Amino acid sequence: MTNSEESSRHLDLMNAVLSLSYNLESYPNLLYRAGYRVASIEPQFNINGSANPDLLFMSNENALIAECKTGEYYTGSNLKRYGEINVRHLVEKGIDIPSRNIQIDIGVFAGENFELLTQRLSENEITYPQVKIDEVIQKNCWK
Numbered sequence: 001m002t003n004s005e006e007s008s009r010h011l012d013l014m015n016a017v018l019s020l021s022y023n024l025e026s027y028p029n030l031l032y033r034a035g036y037r038v039a040s041i042e043p044q045f046n047i048n049g050s051a052n053p054d055l056l057f058m059s060n061e062n063a064l065i066a067e068c069k070t071g072e073y074y075t076g077s078n079l080k081r082y083g084e085i086n087v088r089h090l091v092e093k094g095i096d097i098p099s100r101n102i103q104i105d106i107g108v109f110a111g112e113n114f115e116l117l118t119q120r121l122s123e124n125e126i127t128y129p130q131v132k133i134d135e136v137i138q139k140n141c142w143k
Contacts, residue, residue, distance in 0.1 A: 009070040013111045014041075014054055016133045017066055021057055035059035039096070045089050051081035053106075056095065063090060063104045067128075070111040076124040082106045109133055 021031040021038055036057040045051040055066040065082050087102055106128045110117050114132045121128070 006070065009111060010068060013068045013070050013109065013133060016111075017055060017068055017109045031057055031064070036062075036064060039063070040093065043093050043095075045081075045085055045093070047081045047084045047089065049081060050078065051085060052078060053082060053085075056090075058095065058098070058102075060098050061101075061103060063095075063102055065104065065106045066109055067106070068109045068111075069117050070113070076120070076126065079108070079121075079126055079128070080124070082128070105129075107131055 018038060018041075019027050020029065021036050023029050023032050036059045038055070039058040040056040042052065042054060043056050045053075053065045054068045057064040057066065065085060067079060067082070083106065085104060087097060087100060087104070090097055090102075090104075108117070108121065108128050108130045110130055110132050111134065114130070118130060121130070
């Protein structure tokens with residue numbers, strides 16, 4: 001697979017996840033119904049190095065950091081830093097915070113190679129919930 005093919009698959013997955021936060025008639029609107037709206041696309045945080053999630057959604061009580069993974073590429077050190085993102089980091093990025101008591105959640109949204117990604121996350125002790133995006137949206141959470 002070429003880099004441009006992987007990039008195209010990644011963009012498709014990001015668009016699929018973004019669509020969950022809109023009230024589209026022909027697509028699941030799970031994030032929209034939960035009150036989430038898009039707050040930022042590809043925000044960059046400096047937390048002992050770079051932390052670059054793909055998407056950030058906000059609701060009145062929660063922030064959802066979403067990382068989209070489509071294939072075999074994996075950056076564990078970047079993902080591990082997401083747990084260090086706090087309200088101060090969001091404010092520094094100009095994100096509108098409705099409450100100082102906001103809960104920040106992290107989710108990994110995957111396309112193809114979901115099983116391989118699950119294995120790699122587990123091997124690196126990364127326990128963020130995962131959501132598989134395909135014809136049927138399937139949720140796989142573990143603690």
